[in-house]
Amino acid sequence: MFTLFYAGALALLGLFLAYKTTSTRMSSETFLGTGDSFEMLQATRAHGNLVEYALFFLILSALLESVGQIPNLATGIFGDVFLLARLSHAYGITRPEARSKFRVAGTALTWLVLLVQSIWALTISFAWLIANNFGF
Numbered sequence: 001m002f003t004l005f006y007a008g009a010l011a012l013l014g015l016f017l018a019y020k021t022t023s024t025r026m027s028s029e030t031f032l033g034t035g036d037s038f039e040m041l042q043a044t045r046a047h048g049n050l051v052e053y054a055l056f057f058l059i060l061s062a063l064l065e066s067v068g069q070i071p072n073l074a075t076g077i078f079g080d081v082f083l084l085a086r087l088s089h090a091y092g093i094t095r096p097e098a099r100s101k102f103r104v105a106g107t108a109l110t111w112l113v114l115l116v117q118s119i120w121a122l123t124i125s126f127a128w129l130i131a132n133n134f135g136f
Contacts, residue, residue, distance in 0.1 A: 002072065003062040006079040010054045010086065017047035017090060042098055046090045053110050057082050060117040069124050078113050085109035 021043040024030075028037040034044055061078060064070050085106045092103025129135065 002075040002079055003058060003065050006061060006083060007058055009083055010050070010058070013083075013086060013090070014047065014050055014054070017043070017050055020094075021047050038098075042094050046093045049089060049093070050086050053114070054086070056114055057110075057117070060114070060121055064117060064121055064124075067124055070120060078117060081109055082113045085113065 021040075024037070024039050024043040028035065028040050030037050030040045034040040057078075061075065065075050085108075087106070088102045089106025089110065092098075092100030092106055095103075
């Protein structure tokens, strides 16, 4: 159920960023791509970057949650940190100069969550593979 909550929260963030992208597209009259508009580039990258990373997070989160070998607290911490990281990144990338501590922190925390989830998933699956003669 943790993954369901974070899927809903990330979908709302995605919809908000899509709205901001559309608003920027209309105000800059850039109807395809990013044109010469730096704000359009920022808006599309904020939205696109969320989608790119959220997919990996949600898949790993759902699978780790379903095997039941990690504490619910860990799943919740991963979700909270990931959601805050994506909010931080979206805020940071849309600053006028696109350089921000928020963007750096968001990226670093996103990578950290995905790294820990990936290692935990590989550890669990490798243990199962060894115990089950690699599925044969």
